[in-house]
Amino acid sequence: MSTPRDERKPVTDEPVSLRVIGTRPPLYGAVDKVLGRAVFGADVSLPELLHGKVLRSPHAHARILSVDTRRAEGYPGVHAVVTARDLPEGAGEQFERDNTLAGDKVLYVGHPIAAIAAESPHIAEEALALIDVQYEVLPPVLDVRRAMQADAPLLHETLRTWSLAGQAASPSNVAEHLQHVKGDPEQGFAEADVIVERSFTTTMVHQGYIEPHASTALWHPDGSLTVWTCTQGAFPVREHLSSLLDLPMARIRVVPTEIGGGFGGKASSYVDVVAALLARKAGRPVKVVMGRDEVLKATGPTPGTFIRVRMGARRDGRIVAAEAELCYEAGAYPGSSVGSGADTIFACYDIPNARVDGYDVVVNKPKTSSYRAPGATPAVFAVEQVVDELAERLGIDPLDFRLLNCAREGTRRVSGQPYPRVGFAEVLQAAKAHPHYSAPLGGPNRGRGIAFGYWGNWAGQSCCTISVNADGTVSLLTGSVDVSGALTGIAMQAAEELGLELRQVQARVADTASIGYTDVSAGSRTTFGTGLAAIEAARDVIAQMRARAARLWGVPVETVSYDRVVFTTSVDPTKRLSFRELAAQLSATGGPVMGRGNVDGDVLRRGGAPGLHIADVELDPETGKVTVLRYTAVQDVGRAVHPGNVEGQIKGGVAQGIGWALYEGCFYGEDGQLLNPTLLDNKLPTAMDIPVVEPVIVEVPDPVHPYGVRGAGETPIVPVAGAIANALYRITGRRMERLPMTPAYVLERMGVI
Amino acid sequence: MVVVWIPSLMRDLTGGRARVSAPGRTVAEVLDALEAAYPGVRERLCPGGRLHPSLAVVVDGRRAPLGLLEPVGEESEVQFVPAVSGG
Numbered sequence: 001m002s003t004p005r006d007e008r009k010p011v012t013d014e015p016v017s018l019r020v021i022g023t024r025p026p027l028y029g030a031v032d033k034v035l036g037r038a039v040f041g042a043d044v045s046l047p048e049l050l051h052g053k054v055l056r057s058p059h060a061h062a063r064i065l066s067v068d069t070r071r072a073e074g075y076p077g078v079h080a081v082v083t084a085r086d087l088p089e090g091a092g093e094q095f096e097r098d099n100t101l102a103g104d105k106v107l108y109v110g111h112p113i114a115a116i117a118a119e120s121p122h123i124a125e126e127a128l129a130l131i132d133v134q135y136e137v138l139p140p141v142l143d144v145r146r147a148m149q150a151d152a153p154l155l156h157e158t159l160r161t162w163s164l165a166g167q168a169a170s171p172s173n174v175a176e177h178l179q180h181v182k183g184d185p186e187q188g189f190a191e192a193d194v195i196v197e198r199s200f201t202t203t204m205v206h207q208g209y210i211e212p213h214a215s216t217a218l219w220h221p222d223g224s225l226t227v228w229t230c231t232q233g234a235f236p237v238r239e240h241l242s243s244l245l246d247l248p249m250a251r252i253r254v255v256p257t258e259i260g261g262g263f264g265g266k267a268s269s270y271v272d273v274v275a276a277l278l279a280r281k282a283g284r285p286v287k288v289v290m291g292r293d294e295v296l297k298a299t300g301p302t303p304g305t306f307i308r309v310r311m312g313a314r315r316d317g318r319i320v321a322a323e324a325e326l327c328y329e330a331g332a333y334p335g336s337s338v339g340s341g342a343d344t345i346f347a348c349y350d351i352p353n354a355r356v357d358g359y360d361v362v363v364n365k366p367k368t369s370s371y372r373a374p375g376a377t378p379a380v381f382a383v384e385q386v387v388d389e390l391a392e393r394l395g396i397d398p399l400d401f402r403l404l405n406c407a408r409e410g411t412r413r414v415s416g417q418p419y420p421r422v423g424f425a426e427v428l429q430a431a432k433a434h435p436h437y438s439a440p441l442g443g444p445n446r447g448r449g450i451a452f453g454y455w456g457n458w459a460g461q462s463c464c465t466i467s468v469n470a471d472g473t474v475s476l477l478t479g480s481v482d483v484s485g486a487l488t489g490i491a492m493q494a495a496e497e498l499g500l501e502l503r504q505v506q507a508r509v510a511d512t513a514s515i516g517y518t519d520v521s522a523g524s525r526t527t528f529g530t531g532l533a534a535i536e537a538a539r540d541v542i543a544q545m546r547a548r549a550a551r552l553w554g555v556p557v558e559t560v561s562y563d564r565v566v567f568t569t570s571v572d573p574t575k576r577l578s579f580r581e582l583a584a585q586l587s588a589t590g591g592p593v594m595g596r597g598n599v600d601g602d603v604l605r606r607g608g609a610p611g612l613h614i615a616d617v618e619l620d621p622e623t624g625k626v627t628v629l630r631y632t633a634v635q636d637v638g639r640a641v642h643p644g645n646v647e648g649q650i651k652g653g654v655a656q657g658i659g660w661a662l663y664e665g666c667f668y669g670e671d672g673q674l675l676n677p678t679l680l681d682n683k684l685p686t687a688m689d690i691p692v693v694e695p696v697i698v699e700v701p702d703p704v705h706p707y708g709v710r711g712a713g714e715t716p717i718v719p720v721a722g723a724i725a726n727a728l729y730r731i732t733g734r735r736m737e738r739l740p741m742t743p744a745y746v747l748e749r750m751g752v753i
Numbered sequence: 754m755v756v757v758w759i760p761s762l763m764r765d766l767t768g769g770r771a772r773v774s775a776p777g778r779t780v781a782e783v784l785d786a787l788e789a790a791y792p793g794v795r796e797r798l799c800p801g802g803r804l805h806p807s808l809a810v811v812v813d814g815r816r817a818p819l820g821l822l823e824p825v826g827e828e829s830e831v832q833f834v835p836a837v838s839g840g
Contacts, residue, residue, distance in 0.1 A: 162764035162807070164833075176807060178835050181761035181771075267758050339807070341836035355761075358835075375837075415834045416758045418814050456837070600818045 002495035004742055011204040019564075021707055024644040027485040028507060029258065038258040038713040040228030041214030041288045049077055049216070050117040052278045053124035054271070054290035055131050056298060057106035057113055060140035060364040061153065064104055064113070064133060071130040072116055074202040077123035079484040080281035081131070082274070083114045091246040094331040099367055100244060100273050102687050106135070107155055108366050109672050110297030114345040115287045117278035140364035140672040144306050144329045147173040147218020147363045155332060155362045175334030176344060176360040180414040188321025188353025192312025196389045198309045202739035203665040204329065206301040207371045208656070208684045211260025213299065216287040217275035224251040225276055230259045233520030238512045240269045245276060253512040255482045263656070266372030267520045270299055293677040300369025301666050302413060303328040303336045305572030307343070307382040313390045319405045322346055322354040322414075327380060331367035336360045337375030339417040340456070343415060344718070345379040347454040348402070348424060348610060350385075350411040364672050370522060372653060373455045373714035377660060377721055378739065384451035384722030385735050398726070399437065402612075403428045403450050423636030423700030428452070430698050431612040438634040446618045446629065447615040449726025453718030455609035457711035458523030459601025463516030464533035466494060466595040470587065472580025474498065474541070476507040478530055479518025484649060484713060489641040491709065493531040497538035499564030499579060516598050524609065524711025528702075535706055536597030545582055548589040552577075557738050586699055605706040610637040611653070615723040619731045624743030624752070626728065628689075633719075634696040635645035650695035657720025659685040665740050755783050759831040763798075766791045780831055781811055781821040798833055809836040827840050 030100035032038040044586035058693040084101040097103065102113050109194040112133050118124035141147045141155070154171055161168040163177040177549060215229040225247065231237050234254040242249045260268060279286040290299070303329050309662040312321040324345050328338035391401035406424040413419065431437060431450070441448060467475045476491055498505070518530065542562050550557040555571040562568075567577045577585075587592050616630040633650045640646040663683045666677045676682045701708025725736040746753045754774035759767050767773055775790065776782035788795040798805060799821070810817040811832040812813060817823035 160807075164760045165765070166797065167800075177762075178807070181759050337837075340837035343837055344837065416832050417811055417834065420814065458837075602816045602818045604815070605817050 001290065004318040007717055018496060019494045020502055021639065021641050022643065024642060025488065026500050027488045028491070029482065033258070037623055038210055038275045040260050041257045042212070044216040044228040044257060044287060046216065046218060046285045048182060048284045050119065050278070050282055050284050050286045051121040051124055052115055052117045052275055052286045053113045053121060053128055054274060054288070054294065055128045055408050056103065056460045057109060057111040059135055059137050060109050060142070061138040061155070062106050062135040063138060064102060064106060066134045067114060069114060070133040071132070072127040075123070075127040075130055077119040078116055078208045079280050079284065080117040080126045081114060082277040082281055086277050086281065087244060088246040092135050092244040097244060099424060102408040108364050109674060110294065110366060111332070112274065112298065114275045115278055115288070117282045122599050125260070133471070134341060141173065141499045142363055142365065142668055142672055144304060144327045144361045144363060148327065149360065151724050155364065159334070159362065163332060164584040169397025175330060175362055176359040178339060180342060180356045180412045182351070182416065183353035185321050185323050185353045185355045189312045191314065191320045194390060194393045195310065195312040196386050196393070197308070198386055198735060198737060200378070200382040200737050202305045202381065203667065204301040204304040204368070205496055205642030205660050206296055206373065206666055206682065207263040207265035208659070208664070209261030209263055209265055211238045212290040212292060213266070213270050213297045214287065214289040215275040216285060217272070217279040218285040219280050219596040224253070226253045226255065227272055227276060228257055228268060229272050230257050230523050231269065232259065232262045232483055234481065234512050235479060235517050236267070236520055237269045237272050241272055241276060244273045250417070251549050253511055253513040255361045256509055256575065259481055259483060262483055262707070263372045264374055264522055267522050268300055269370045290410065292564065292679060296666065296677045297575070297674050298366050300331065300367050302371035302374060303330065303368045305329065305341070307378060307384045309392055310564035311386050313394060315394065317394055317404045319349055319351050319390070320353060322351045324356045324383070326356070326358045327361055328359065328375065329363045329368065330360050331365050332362060333364060333367045334360055336368050337370065340578050341379040344376040344454060345383050345457060346414050347456070348407060348452045349405045349455045350407050350552065351414065354414045356414050365668065372447055372656060372717045376453065376455055376656065376718045377608070380451060380718050381721040381725060381739060384719065385725050388726045388729070389735065389743065395556060397452055399428060399432050399724065422610060423609045423698050424610045426700050427634050427636050429612050430696055431614060431634045434614070434632055434634065434696060436614050436630065443615060443618065445621055445731055447727040447730030448614065448616050449723045449728070449730060450612060450614050451722030451726060452612050453715060453721035453722070454610045455524060455607055455715040456560040457528065459529040459604065460519035460525045461522065462518045462530035463601045464490070464530060464537045465515065466537040466582050468545070468586060468593040470584055472583040473504045473506065474500065475570060476505055476534065476693040477510040477515050478507065478534065479510055479515040480530040481521045481528050483521040483526065485642070485645045486521055489527040490530050490534045493640050494534040494538045496513065496707070497535050499562070511740055524714045525601065526582060528705060528709050528711050529599070530602050531641070531709055532705065533597035533599045536599055537595040538753065539598065541593060541595030544593045548586060549577055549582055549595070551589050552585060605709065606704065607702055609636050609710045609712060609715045611719055612628050613719040613723040615725040615727045617724055619728065619746065623748035625740065626746065628691050628724065629659055631691050631693045632696060633693060633716055635712065635715055636697060636698045636700050636710065637712040638702040638705065639699055639708035640697050641707070641709060646697060647695040648710050649713045653714070654693045654720055655685050655690045658690060658724070659683070661721035661724045661738050661739065663742055685724055754833055755829045756824065757787060759832065760833055763794065766793050766797070778824060779821070780812065780817065780823045780825060783825060783836060784821065784829055807836055808833050
């Protein structure tokens with residue numbers, strides 16, 4: 001049992017050492033989840049609840065000629081049928097409207113067309129079959145390179161390529177072209193002694209969160225709306241509802257439930273508007289729960305890609321030139337992660353001359369969404385094999401080669417931005433010193449590969465309030481959804497500032513009517529960005545309590561200080577109050593104290609998190625099956641607020657990366673049908689597939705955060721496929737140019753089949 | 754003077770120059786000066802008067818949350834980069 005904070009001796013005149021940050025307390029809500037008591041999206045229940053189901057397109061590309069819902073409306077037990085015609089005229093962006101409920105075209109198999117609310121999910125499902133939709137089927141385009149060709153079928157007749165060179169005159173499936181140029185790439189390649197060029201393709205991959213999307217909508221008699229939904233961000237859902245329903249934000253309350261995985265996929269809203277439209281029309285609350293096949297067919301996976309990389313180095317081991325072309329599938333509507341792919345591809349290296357071209361391309365597949373370090377994994381899969389090949393051809397150890405060329409403080413990225421202090425070199429040095437790097441492989445058909453990745457992190461906007469209770473505990477509210485235990489890390493930073501034990505801080509996720517705007521829990525931002533809001537709120541609490549102590553003691557507030565143990569005044573050393581003692585006197589000294597933190601963390605943020613992974617794999621040369629034997633992931637996390645949770649993030653990212661590398665993918669037929677819309681055929685890794693992953697935490701504090709925190713959640717997936725590919729090269733002598741690296745593909749590369 | 758990094762696809766407007774100097778106390782004022790010197794810059798970056806949604810402003814290596822309203826110092830660097838988010 002730890003000593004209650006209030007009874008500790010003051011540590012005045014000594015530097016404050018960390019007492020909460022760096023410890024490993026149980027995560028908020030963990031026990032509820034283990035016991036099945038946590039309320040997830042599908043668990044929400046209300047009196048008179050109806051159940052909604054969505055009619056989806058069987059075609060990948062078709063014009064909708066007519067939608068006749070009359071038979072479905074008359075089916076016993078059906079209370080409402082909605083189509084795009086039920087969206088308020090002119091509300092929302094056209095692409096946003098069309099992806100919610102299709103207008104005149106369907107653009108992927110699974111595209112929502114209509115929805116039904118009925119007494120039971122089964123009745124709703126039966127009635128879907130009574131909706132008559134007439135289509136003019138059009139040829140689909142499913143591959144990013146085919147979609148970029150001038151004669152490819154067009155998804156949107158009005159879409160014209162935008163770039164900083166201007167807007168193209170004629171329609172195209174290429175929504176955007178971006179470019180970064182640094183130095184003189186042609187001159188750089190002319191100086192190179194060794195040049196390597198390769199092209200890579202990766203397939204769409206679904207995030208594979210276990211909990212399907214679920215949303216429950218309730219309209220109140222005053223015309224306001226409450227929506228319970230499993231989401232990574234309640235406020236963006238509120239904005240989406242406001243936009244498409246043409247309803248003021250203040251009249252919408254979005255209550256985020258517990259979330260059963262998201263990994264970026266729940267940063268988008270799919271059934272919230274549909275549930276609200278059905279509920280309004282039926283006059284009763286409606287819950288819509290997606291099925292697994294709907295999730296896999298119709299919610300955003302990460303883009304499939306084509307990536308070409310060319311790099312040149314001198315004999316002395318210096319990379320002198322690089323260029324990359326990244327073509328990313330956006331899905332049916334513009335907005336792939338090609339921007340962050342282009343931002344990440346050469347991010348680990350100091351390259352004097354480089355050019356990156358990125359293309360955002362629409363295809364007849366679901367609109368893509370974020371997936372853990374969106375866009376980075378395919379880019380790093382490509383570049384790290386080329387870097388590995390350069391090192392091999394120069395006869396330099398692959399880790400030393402990366403150390404020789406790694407980015408450092410002041411290095412300018414290809415986009416021109418200079419790096420602040422980031423532990424690129426420290427991570428590489430820690431990897432080199434790790435016993436794994438020099439351990440024997442221990443058998444035939446085994447290989448070891450490394451890969452270096454980076455994720456730039458995001459900070460975003462966050463709000464947090466802290467209310468002081470009379471017993472000295474505090475209640476913390478934040479708008480950040482508790483993804484991956486982030487709530488505990490946020491509360492730990494507040495506890496550290498307040499000088500409290502974590503058990504004295506009760507943190508909860510608030511709905512959109514109870515806290516200020518807070519961005520999605522995504523982009524490795526939450527522990528950093530909302531942590532900053534919690535620190536600001538805690539400092540606000542301390543400032544107010546110092547004023548209360550000053551009032552009690554009749555001394556100027558400037559003389560009152562708090563050393564995270566007791567409040568004291570320089571006027572009279574005998575005056576001392578613990579946090580708990582002062583909290584008990586708040587009502588008699590001016591009323592409640594509530595601290596407020598509302599921040600835009602991007603005001604501060606500059607640096608991200610690099611990671612170096614070491615993978616040992618074994619290949620069965622007869623079947624092509626790849627087994628990952630040993631895995632070490634070294635990462636700069638700035639400061640591990642909760643080391644156990646950071647290690648969990650690293651292990652989880654590696655597990656997802658192994659699935660992406662070896663077998664996961666959304667595979668489509670030529671007609672655009674998803675061929676593997678179940679988790680039987682879309683294999684996710686299980687404990688049987690994942691070796692012991694050893695996380696190695698490197699702490700190079702981010703100087704802009706009071707405790708040095710960096711985001712840690714996304715980097716762990718970035719290098720995995722590249723590390724495994726480089727390990728397979730050591731066994732097969734073949735570079736792996738496609739993801740996933742299935743047994744069939746590996747055997748094909750080996751020339752066996 | 755503020756140094757503005759000209760995106761490669763816009764260098765046709767600056768005679769191929771990758772970096773140009775311009776006065777201003779905010780990004781918007783710098784953009785006004787740029788527009789006067791290199792007509793067409795504003796329309797590329799801010800079609801319809803607002804920063805294109807695919808872009809973010811970076812001032813002195815940090816994304817500028819205030820966008821065009823972001824204050825700049827006399828020796829600041831301004832860049833326009835693709836806006837990215839995360840998962």
